[in-house]
Amino acid sequence: MLAALLAIAPVTVAPADLDHILDDTRLAGAHASVYVCDLGGKPIFERNSSSRVMPASNQKLLTCAFALFNLGPNYKPRTDIWKFPDRTIVDSPGDPLMTHDLLKKAAQRLELDPRSAVYVRQAYAPGIPDSWEIDDLPNRYAAPVTAFTVDQGSFTLWNENGIPKLLPESYGVRIDHLLPQEPKFTSKYDPFQRRVQVIGTLPQETKAVDTLALARPDEAAASLLGRYFLTALDRPTRTPDLTIVGQDTAAMLGACLPPSDNNIAENLFLMGARSQGELGSNPYATARPRMTNFLTRVVGILPSDLRIFDGSGMSRHNLATTRGIAKLLVWANAQPTSGVWLNSLATTGKGTLGNRLKGLDFRGKTGTLDMVVALSGYLKVKSGRTLVVSVVLNDFLCASDEARSIADEFVKILATEG
Numbered sequence: 001m002l003a004a005l006l007a008i009a010p011v012t013v014a015p016a017d018l019d020h021i022l023d024d025t026r027l028a029g030a031h032a033s034v035y036v037c038d039l040g041g042k043p044i045f046e047r048n049s050s051s052r053v054m055p056a057s058n059q060k061l062l063t064c065a066f067a068l069f070n071l072g073p074n075y076k077p078r079t080d081i082w083k084f085p086d087r088t089i090v091d092s093p094g095d096p097l098m099t100h101d102l103l104k105k106a107a108q109r110l111e112l113d114p115r116s117a118v119y120v121r122q123a124y125a126p127g128i129p130d131s132w133e134i135d136d137l138p139n140r141y142a143a144p145v146t147a148f149t150v151d152q153g154s155f156t157l158w159n160e161n162g163i164p165k166l167l168p169e170s171y172g173v174r175i176d177h178l179l180p181q182e183p184k185f186t187s188k189y190d191p192f193q194r195r196v197q198v199i200g201t202l203p204q205e206t207k208a209v210d211t212l213a214l215a216r217p218d219e220a221a222a223s224l225l226g227r228y229f230l231t232a233l234d235r236p237t238r239t240p241d242l243t244i245v246g247q248d249t250a251a252m253l254g255a256c257l258p259p260s261d262n263n264i265a266e267n268l269f270l271m272g273a274r275s276q277g278e279l280g281s282n283p284y285a286t287a288r289p290r291m292t293n294f295l296t297r298v299v300g301i302l303p304s305d306l307r308i309f310d311g312s313g314m315s316r317h318n319l320a321t322t323r324g325i326a327k328l329l330v331w332a333n334a335q336p337t338s339g340v341w342l343n344s345l346a347t348t349g350k351g352t353l354g355n356r357l358k359g360l361d362f363r364g365k366t367g368t369l370d371m372v373v374a375l376s377g378y379l380k381v382k383s384g385r386t387l388v389v390s391v392v393l394n395d396f397l398c399a400s401d402e403a404r405s406i407a408d409e410f411v412k413i414l415a416t417e418g
Contacts, residue, residue, distance in 0.1 A: 018045055021410045026403070030396035035322035036389045036414065039378075041330045044387065045414075049326075052307070052319040053394045056367030057260045057352075058374040059313030061325060062306070064253050064265070064344065065332050066291045067272035069298065073250045073340045077271070079148070080240035081225070083110045088226050091235045092122040092148035094274070095246040096267035097255060100150055100168045103224040106242055118222040119232035122147035124270045124283040125218055131315035142314065143213035145266040150224065152263040153217035157187060157196060157210045164198040164209070171220040191215040253344035257365060258351025262312035269311025284310070295324075299331045313367060322390035325376050329364075329388045333378070345377060356408055360415050364389075366404075371395050373403040381417040389414060 022032045035049035055062075077095040081088065088110075107114075127144040136142035143153025151168070157175075158165045164175050164187075173194045185200030189212050196212070214220045222229040247255075256264040273279060273287035280286050288308045295301045295308075305324035309317040332341045345363040346353040352366040364377010376390035391407045 017413050024406050026398040031394040033322045033392045035326045049323040053392045054372050055320040056369040056372045056374045057313040058365050058367040058376050059318050060265045061365050063269045063311040066294050067268035070272040070275040071249045073337050075249045077246040079244040081242045082236045083241045087117045089232050090120045094123050094147040094267050094271045096264040097247050107225050116226040117228040118226040119230045120148050121232040123274050124279050126283045129310045131309045131317045140211040140213050141262050143263045146218040148221050149217040150221040153214050154211050156208050159202045159209050160206050161204050162202045250340045257344050258346040260352050265312035301327050325390040326388045375407045381415050
């Protein structure tokens, strides 16, 4: 099979060199799935490319292509706000880049009563996706998913000259500073009890200590407009008193892919699905087949090459093949939106590729979970042409940074193709 592939698109890099990288003893017993093709989709090298593996954050490539196709590059979410004598009403279609400052300015501009009730009608509010692991939940990277949100569902624990503080707001979370005489400090956050325990002495400096996930991002966002958070079922018929126009899809992709932001990815997943109709009471159950249909019927990925569970890749129920990921990259590069797509990817020195693949012309996406490393994207090789490459490693026993070094070495060897 490999000889046939090489006959289609010969390379000056010996296949033995590429195989040698993947035969590293540190991957003994692991699943290594690799696919390399040119921009026209002609295969160049493969190993286990039809095997389904967990893609980790390479899932975001599928999600962002889905959102870009359905929303268009220039779509901007519009969060409408109405002021009434006894209440404030908000209608949110989903805006993952909504910020604390934008909501505070809206409250000031409308002169909202901070004691009033805030009724929120939002396009989706699943909270914690049903296939995420519970030990991830206190962390900012696992913030609950709501259409009406603030600062990607997060806030920050700061040390201000030895005193712990939550910024930009506490959002009702309590800090307990225990045993301040202890020389070393640790922090523990329980989002369900809404308590942060800081144990030990904080140094006399001002800096961020940790970034945490809000238990209820929609409630936190509403608290910036009033006191009580309630659900609104209907949208007022009159013109909104204020509309917060969000950043466009291109900006959302650029904020999602290079830093690998899970919360933005989940919002894009649901926003892209909602463009085809309401999501109902179980947004993820509705969104999964809609994204699957896009990937199979529009992009042309084989149905057996993927299983969609979330938008970010946090779920270990996601499955994809490297030939499927490569198929998406070939398709995306041939679309009218290819400029937006390529500009939204991480590059050497940017985002999660900040310290990787130095000296190479590569743009794409990384991915990491426990025992999962992924690296997919576009590589300009020595001959001047661009190749599509997808490397996903699963179930290795070595450290993740060692697995990443193997994936990087594969790309580096491939880059010497003349």
